[in-house]
Amino acid sequence: MDSRLLLLLIILPLTGGVLNACFGCRLPRQMRALLAISSVLASFVLTLICWPLAADGGTQVTLFTWLKSSGLQADIGLFFDPLAASMTLMVTGVASLIHIYAAGYMEYEEDQARFFALLNLFVFAMLCILLADNLLLLFLGWEGVGFCSYGLIGFWYQKKENALAGRKAFIVTRIGDLFFTIALLWLFALLGTVNIAEINLRATELDPLLITPLVLLLLGGACGKSAQLPLMTWLPDAMAGPTPVSALIHAATMVTAGVYLLCRLFPLVSLSSVGMATIACIGAATALYAASCALEQREIKRVLAYSTMSQIGYMFMAVGVGSVAAAINHLLVHAFFKALLFMGAGALIHLAGGENDIFKMGGLKQKNPFLFWLFLIGILCLAGAPLTGGFFSKDAILLTAFSRGDGLSAILWGVGVFTAGLTSFYSFRLLYLVFFGDYRGDKSAHHLSPLLIWTLPLLALLGLFGGLINLPHFYGGSEMLSHWLGVAPALELPLPTEIGLLALMTLFFVAGWLPAHLFYRKYQPEAETPWRRFLLQGWRFDALYERVILQPYRFVANFCWIGGDKALIDGVIEGIGRTLLHWGGYFRQLATGQVSFYLQGFAWGLLLMLGWLLLKAVT
Amino acid sequence: MTFVSLTELPILSLILWLPLAGTLLCLLFRHSNFACRWLALLTTGAVLVLAICLFVGLPTAPGWLIREDYAWIPTFGIRYSLALDGISLLLVSLTAVLQVAAVLISWKQKEHPALFYALVLLLETGIIGVFLATDLILFYLFWELMLIPMLFLIGVWGHGNRVYAALKFFFFTLAGSLCMLLAIITLYLIHGEQSGIYSFALESLMQTQLSPGIEMLLYGGFLLAFVVKVPLFPFHTWLPDAHTEAPAAGSVDLAGLLLKTGIYGLIRFAFPLFPHAAQQSLPLLAVLALIGIFYAAWIAYVQTDVKRVVAYSSVAHMGFVILGLAAWNQLAWEGALLLMVNHGVTTGGLFILIAMLQDRTGSRDLRALGGMWKTLPFFSAFFLLFCLASLGLPGLSNFAGEILVLLGAFGRWPVFAALAAAGVIFSAAYMLRVVQGVLWGPLGQLCKIGDKDCLHEDLDRREWLLLIPLALLVVWLGIYPTTILEPLRGPISLLLQGGGLP
Amino acid sequence: MATWIFYILGAVAVIATAMAVTRRNPVHAVIYLVNSFFALALIFYLLGAPLVAAWEVIIYAGAIMVLFLFIIMMLELSPGEDADRKGPGPLQWLPVLLIGGSLLACTLLMLQLDPGGGQELPHWYASPRDFGYALFHEYALAVEVVSFQLLFAAVGAFYVGRADERKEKMGDAT
């Protein structure tokens, strides 16, 4: 098979995006959506066709040299290996479905061309991240998704908050990118290459002392993109974007890029135990933090956003405890069911007449029972109901943590299990508030395009049975994904322990479900307590950052401008000018304008000359 | 046109004096607005064609590609010597491109159009002369020739506080360049005493043996002239004022070209002439560049005038360029020169767009603007593109240069490079603030008169013609910078190997 | 004999000039100056330059001074409204006298130091014929230049006057 087919993978969405961007406004309405959908769908089909290329260590292909200078060689080159292949398949697949969904969702939108152009460009950039064979191209994708996310969050730009949310997302993720950039610079300085395969290969050559800071820098980059502590504040606000965007970018693909980066560079990352521990801790902390915030959110999409953050925390934890397979498995399954949930949420919002607040929904089960069942599947996956995809993938992560056996892993495991309980609780809270009881809103339902429903079942199936991808031996599976990725399979635990853990997980699932059932099956208005507000506002991190970072930043900026530029530099220079002017004032008085005064000057000059001549004559 | 036929013509003189001929013709036909306008366009267009011919026709070899050398004032050893290598070629091409843009953007010039175009063309001669001259007196002549048209462009056709800005610009650069003149003459005398041959030629003067103290002093004179023009912190305060008050063409030329002459002077004259002093000054340059990156980015963040934001962003970008030069290796230098060209295109484009914005709304105030995407989608798309390029989005032009600079600088000063990378975040902060203020949000107050939107006209044909090539250039330089890096490679390695001149 | 005449004429010239310089009334000043010029003309004659002496009388005393008189009368600068009615005070005189005195002292000192000093002026006579011959042979070009100069002066004087009239006309018109 011609490996150059791979290049089409990224070129197709790019072409779709560029065409839509440049000529979209001249195309007929349906053409815009069709163009976008077909380019992504073609990419998906192409991934399937190219699948065999990923086997046997992968395939490398180069389009042209992008940046070449002494020692530096960055190509527009792709590297298609099992890890990239599985991610690519997921991204193109989910993206295709979401594009189709979006065609329905944005049916009446005026500025469709912009939307689809950005969406296609996003897929292009995401594929660049996944397929890049060097860190610079990966960085291109990395920033590209950041920009597309910016454009799409602020898609409805006429509301100021939306555009501000987009900007926040861009800048916060860019803070993470800074760390990534530094890591990139450092790696190049140390190894003289930016090629990912080579870096992984030669990682052992590096001074072990340097690896930990490098890994931490990479982690910083990953944290920004994947909304992990402490760079997570942008994700909830990013829900200001259209729902397909949330589903695609802020649930299934972009936010998992951080996880992917760590997996991609796992040979390097795994060399630093401190780094790995930090990754795991950040993951666990974020998982817990986000789950706690999700408990009290009022907007349906924000609940899902916090849950995404929490689930990505699990993935980080998986990478941190050393299981790439578990991380990727959870990533894939999560992508399916979270896309399902977001798209379902989008449909629900349409159904509730554009209402976001779950306390003003309710009773939507009667309005569309089919949607309820689909959403239920998503919720079950999220909550980790036994035998769903989400259960298996999450279980694998906790199992790995548990099996490591050291103190830190035990704590991580404990946090993970507790968070699973919280997850179960807020998932069912959402379900009950939205679907049960009576309709509490005052808006009438919008028309629901069939596209909005019929893209969901496929995702539901994938989510439900996603566990099969990497089913452990314990359940009679064969750990397909681990083999495909070529990583070590999970450790075998003794049977009683396995059963005990399984029981514990189920217990926590039920322990989360029961209170939700009790409190939220019948809707009661909740009193607002400071504690609730604290969680609702995400532990007030926004306010904290505002005070600790933004205000000083603005202060320094103003100080530099008014104190530095205006007062100091201009002051000094204008001061010199004024001094000269002042002294000039004295000299100016010499210019009396009187002819005789000037002539007198002449005469004195004459006298001087004569005197000088005389002096010379005398001596 | 083949290479041979190129070298047979005195093509450097042609490209240099063509704009001046345009100036004279413009003054001759000063009564016809139409004639002047087309004359200016034709002249700049012809220069562009010549530059493209050179760019395509010349090989990418190190060393001088074309030289012209005639005696001019033999008594003082002053020669009329022009020479072109990869670096000058690139900058001359950039000049040619941006001057066409400058003429097109001031197409509707109403006040004294003939004089305006004449000055713009005169400026072009000055800038091209700076990029071509290898005799120090000739260089100085063009260096000052650049100053005067710019002074009048700002002072006569500028906005509000134009006289203050023009004088500030004038005095800053003049103070610097007078120091350089002193240094040139001292160097000339020292060299003459040593060798018995009094000459202002760069090649000869490079042979001068200088004691370290004297070398540092003379280098200081050159450095001051160049860093003021660049401008490096803390000599930058003329730039925001000049940019803000200058007419569109003036801003384009200032940002796109005049700032580059400073960098060019550094690498062509200051560094090769005083290699030891240059090496000693590198840490200072790097520190100032770094301060400039942060300082300018911070200040840009609190500006409300779009032009001021872009002006301060220029200071920050030039900080990157200087940082690259201070790193003193192939990678960083290639990056610095690439960034220089990229910055010329993107910032030039931004100033053009701001001029269009001001034409339509009469304001550049971020607080009063907003929601342009609704009314001017095409304009806004271009604006967004150029802003993104300016904030260093990979795949667009500035990124390629910035990352090369950072990669190169990290090899020498890891901490500085890491800090400079942080500057990229700040650039995102202020650029997005501009985008936010201009494109997004509800329609600004200024854009409405009563209940009616006062802007309906998106880009017209002239503006499309102007923006599309620039936008293509931005994308092209972002994804295939090899076009520029190839011709730069040889000359840069020559320069780095000890101030090498061919 | 000639020596005595020279000293007398010199004294007359200096005194007349001093009177001319110090007069408040310009008319008086001009008259004193004419005196001084006559004395000078005689000295010229004494020094063997009869033609120059004649022209001194004709041009200076005759033409230029009369021109001055005309102007004084035309502008009605009678002493009554002379700008110098109070006369320059000591503040103006003092530095000028100082300069004058110093210059004089310097000159005298220099003359004292002149090695070839004390050369006597010989009796000598330049006939108008010789004079004319030199003027129109060796200095023909200079004569042309000077005549042009005179022409330009005439044009200039005319222009200054005319521009003035035009301005006045404009003033009348408005």
Place this chain on the structure above:
Amino acid sequence: MIVPFHHLLVLATLLFLLGLMAVLVRRNLIMILIGVEIMLNAAGLVLVGASALWQQIDGQVLVIFLMALTSAEVSISLAMVVYLNRRKKTVDVRAFDELRG
């Protein structure tokens, strides 16, 4: 043998200084011009004396040129005095201080 050349020079210097003082001290434009005339005459005296000393005609020729130039100068400067007088209704130089800084 008339007088020593130095005596003539002293006479010329005296005349010149008197003219100079007139120029410096007087405020009346006419008087200043008169001072200039005196100085020019002093110069002419030196020229004639020098001509006699070396028995060369050139000095006298120069005096002729001097006179011609003086008449040109006077005609223009008097025209300007008239002009200035019309402008400010005075011939006091203190009134003409437009060059004052």
